[in-house]
Amino acid sequence: MNDVDLNLLVALDVLLAEGSVTGAARRLGLSSSAMSRTLTRLRTATGDPLLVRAGRGLVPTPRAAELRERVHDLTREVQAVLRPHITLLDVASLERTFTIRVSEAFLEFLFGAVVAAVTQAAPRICLRFAPKPDKDARPLREGPIDLEIGVLGTAAPEIRTQFLFHDKYVGVARVGHPLLGGAVVTPEGYAACNHVVASKEGGTVEPIDTVLEAVGLKRAIRVVVPGYPDAMRIARQSDLVALVPGSCVGNGMAGGSAAMSGLASFELPISLPEFKISAMWHPRLDADPAHRWLRDTVMSVCRAAYPRR
Template identity: 35%
Template sequence: MNDLRRIDLNLLVILDALLGEQHVTRAAERLHLSQPAVSHALARLRDLLGDPLLVRAGSGLVPTARALELVTPLAEALAQVQSLLAPNTFDPASARRTFRLAMSDYGAAIILPGLIRTLRAEAPGIDLQISHASREGMVEGLLNGDIDLAAGVLPELPGELHSTPLFEERYVCLLDRQSLPAEGVLDLPTYLSRPHVLLEMRGSGTPEIERTLTALRERRRVAVSLPHWSVAPQFISGTDLILTVASRALNDIDEEALIVVPSPFEIAPFTFVSAWHKRRGGDQALNWLNRRIGEGIVRG
């Protein structure tokens, strides 16, 4: 009981910021506190927990083993306290909140335009922090509390995470119009004979395409590999390259120069989901945001 009486909830908030930033000045800026106040809080935390928690390395700080053990339970505890103190109802018009979302540039292009318009109209006090992460990075961020919501292709999630489908997507092929075969159909031999553009970020590539080709005992030659799709269509114009990509990624192509055709072999469609940690299930604001994301995609 004596130890509990010594605990100030603000200390846990400061510890969370310090572990996230690993820098006293940046943590102070994030919390809108002075640097001396954060340094004093760190000294109290060290005394309270009997561990240095963060040790100097160069111009920053490195967490100790004990501090690393605290990251996940600390994030869970703060989320539970926030949920406990939150009102039973959520009023978007008066809410003041910042949400941390993770998604690829493909997901951002589909989700953010409609979502941001909705927020400006219905919840102008809600701010967004968007980060770009691989599939593994999204899962890790949800588990350790670094992000509130992830949107992506997440077929296998640990039991601590929940998800809801946003839409089902299919693959198509993008070609320069002049490179389309005379008969107007892209067949498998032509597909395999051409060079390809591969969209691949660690943990977020297109394994569905490669798995399907492997099952067919075929391979394609990748001439260009890059980690984001937004510039990929520009590579196709005036070349013999083929881009096999999710169909929604091609909504705004130059239709005079480029053409979208079906894949010459069947590639399984995939489901794009939003995911969050189960500890956030009672967060009415996050639930509202998740619903608005889904509704915006349906309207779009």
């Protein structure tokens, strides 16, 4: 659009409103000679004189009179498009469905407080939770997913992220398990137990196995299940020990006490690094007021339960 100069539209709007080169120049902060040159350009662009001499003043041509209201409306529309859009969000009356992709563990143990906060402030919003079988960024890019919560891992560089809280792995066993009978859980005692492992892919090697192997120990894995809630149910009903994120045992979030009924958690006898739980979304939703409110709500709930250390 090299042939289109939107500044000419603004100048024409002011010229037709003022009916004077001098008045238009004053409003636009230009010199009279610069405004005269602009009028010459407008005459060339439109093929019409637009303003012609009548005594000491100028009068519009029929074409200019025809264009006056149209040009004024166009100018306002262009200015509205080319300035930041400010929307006062009425959360209480907001009607919208947000699709959030989360892990099974988050859905079962952590989403209660988020749902309560969202529905209390915005009762007409619908939250749709979708499973998270992988870290594919296409649903975020293409629109089916509005927000994702979990460990970073997407290969899409444009995805926006916001840290929510730190999590860490803990051990879980049934109440009264022999492992919990001593003063402390030792690496040898932990490794000697039978274990249930949560793995979507069905694998059995985890970071803890590398650490145990370094000190000459190895877990005896007897059961592999798709998710952490499954591992906790099996641990509750057997002597198998499960390894789960600390968020699964409550750690301040609503629902933790019910999930841990019949179970006890314990600190692992070996050191594993913490991991970050983050919110992820596509930049096309960055400035959307409703989506921004949802992100802020999720963030405030998670940070209240997991204060930054």
